[in-house]
Amino acid sequence: MTIKDQAAIVGVGVTPYWKRGQSYPESELSMACTAILAALDDAGLSVSDLDGFAIYSNSCDPAEVASVLGVPEVRFAATTTSGGGGCAGALGLAAAAIHGGMATCCVTLMTLQQLNKRLGGSEVGGLLAYATTSESASPYGGNGISPNAAFTANSGLLSPGHSFSVLTQRHMHLYGTKREHFAEVAISQRENALKRPTTAIRNTPLTLDDYFNARMISDPLCLFDYTLETDGAVAVITVSAExxxxxxxxxxxxxxxxxxxxxxxxxxxxxxxxxxxxEFASSGHRPVAKRLYEMAGITAADVDVALPYDHFSPMVIMQLEDYGFCPIGEGGPFVAEGNIRYGTGSIPVNTHGGKLSEAYIIGMTHVKEAVEQIRGTAINQVEGAEIALVTGGPASLPVSGTLLRK
Amino acid sequence: MRPTTKGVFPAVLTETFADEATQPFWDAALDNRLGAPKCTKCGTFRIPLTPFCFNCQTREIEWIQLPGTGSVYSFTIVRHPLSPGLQLAVPCASGIVELDGTQGSGARMIVNIIECDVDALRIGDKVEIVFEHLAESESKMSVPRFRPIRQK
Structure with missing residues (x-):
């Protein structure tokens, strides 16, 4: 007995997307509530129906949200651990809660305002936060700095971008993956975003020259390999299939x-x-992909549209490999051959533009797009789309994947 | 911010915050030696030390002196300074070094790679450890970095 086909997403709600910090005077709490109310309305439901929070990365405090909105009774409140890697997995959490009889109507959401904070540790001070948050503080450490922090803090790797550069360099070394391949991910997703009024920042075409003329941030990743930095909230509502x-x-x-x-x-x-x-030069998704397809009883060939987590462009390529759209190590040539292009490719990828070119709401824009593709209402609608893949991560465990179907 | 040299990431953590388990590493570093904890049962190295061996779940370890040489497993060249204080440090090489005398995965070090041509650094390049002894450090911290082994 699995959760296969036992629950369904019935509502999607969203705030506008803003450039980093510009959502003020909204707050993460107000944006979360706005998205939840919009998602309930989209489903034809109301606050009185909502009884579960199946979230990831502690995206909101259900205690606050339920109190503000006046949710009559919370029956389920849980998050997948760690960060954005749990994004798609939170939908599974909702399905499990509903199928297991613990809740009847769950919201999954992300709300993000980068006003007094900036994800990605852009200041050296942020490094210390990174170095110290991944482990519990030791009574010997003092000031909350763990003994193991001293083994990494002075390495010069300050941000996720630096770390993913290291991962990417190894993939290039092993498989011959090239910057032209990363450019194809960035350019194809920009093309997809251009047709969308929701695009937060990057609303002009991107050429190969633009890509190669952009400043390098950390080799081999340049500006256009990096996600946008944006504010906003996205929520979806899940109930039983029945x-x-x-x-x-x-x-x-x-x-x-x-x-x-x-x-x-x-x-x-x-x-x-x-x-x-x-597994080093991968997205870390391989074991998840295997279990995902086993539960669904399908293969990559059955997927009509893919919405992989794209905080950094090479991670799209590695996920295409790990989810079986092409053999391991062949993701670069696979995208170069045009396979991920909307309208012409064998597996359209991030038809909404993704984090690279629409908005970064830590993966939830991908969930929204997957739902719209299956409903048949997407702006860049994949004709006849019946099965969509959406993922979270690579990041700290867990990484996650979910398959949605008509 | 401490004085900055091109290619050298200035230490942001100037205390070791060591506990009993990690102190031997920092003691060896003060003496320009690379000490590494090795599982007494299965021989797996784990840097930094964790409470249990990930291979055989044993707790006991012995400290081994490694040669302090290794090869570049992967790396990045940081071009964009994420803080104004780093403008003089970039471009700066950082990456993962696979240590000679260990099993590899589980014993790699993440370090700043100095005294290198950032446009010529390659995966597989042979490197050796070099310690910077921080004068201002109350706990007498020595920061381990690696540099290419020059062709003789």
Missing amino acids: RAKDLKQQPVYIMASAHGGTGRWGPAIFRYFQAPDD
Whole structure:
């Protein structure tokens, strides 16, 4: 007995997307509530129906949100651990809660305001926060700095971008992956974003020259390999498959969901990159992909549109490999051959523009796009799309994947 | 911010915050030696030390002196200074060094790679450890970095 096809996404709600910090005077709490109310309305439901929070990365405090909105009774409040890697997996959490009888109507959401903070540790001070948050403080450490922080703090790797550069360099070394391949990811997603009024910042075409003329941030990643930095909130509502049939929208069934990864992948970018050799130059998604397809009873060939987490462009390529759209190590040539282009490619990728070119709401824009593709209402609609893949991570464990179907 | 040299990431952590388990590493570093904890049962190195061996779940370790040489497993060249204080340090090489005398995964070090041509650094390059002894450090910290081994 699995959660396969037992629950469905029935509502999607969203705030506008803003450039980093510009959502003020909104707050993360107000944006979360706005997105939740919009998602409930989209589903034809109300606050009185909501009884579960299935979130990731502690995206909001259900205590605050339920109190502000006046949710009559909270029956489920749980988050996948760690950060954005749990994004797609939180939909599985919602399905499990509903299928297990613990809740009837769950919200999954992210709300993000980078006003007094900037994700990615852009100041040296942020390094110390990174070095100290991945482990519990030791009574011997003092000032909350763990003894192991001293092993990484002075390395010069300050941000996720630096760490993913190291990961990417190894992939290039092993497989011959090139910057032209990363450019194709960035350019194709920009093309997708251009048709969308929701695009937060990058609303002009991107050429290969633009890409190669952009400043390098940390080799081999340049400005256009990096995610946007934005504010906003996205929420989706999940109910049982049975109940979904009677609601306003066409149900989008949660076909399968999996999260986790190899234990030694561990905190990955946030500590030591101690992953085994055979998995180091990957997205960390391979074991998750295997379980995901087993639960769904399908293969990559059955997926019509893919929405992989794209905080850094090479991570799209590595996920295409790990989710079986092409063999391991061949992701670069695969994208170069035009396979991920909307309209012409064999597997359209991030048809909304993704984090690279639409907005960074830590993966939830990908969930929204997957739902719209299956409903048939996407701006860049993939004709006849019946199955969509959406993912979270690479990041610290867990990374996650979910398959949605018509 | 401490004085900055091109290619050298200035230490932001100037205390070791060591506990009993990690102190031997920093004691050896003060003496320009690379000490590493090795599982007494299965021989797996784990840097930094964790409470249990990830291979055999044993707790006991012995401290081994490693040669302090290794090879570049992967790296990045940081071009964009994320803080104004780093403008003189970039471009700066940082990466993962696989240590000679260990099993590899689980014993790699994440370090600043100095005294290198940032445009010529390659995965597989042979490197050796070099310690900077921080004068202002109350706990007498020595920061380990690596540099290419010059062709003889």
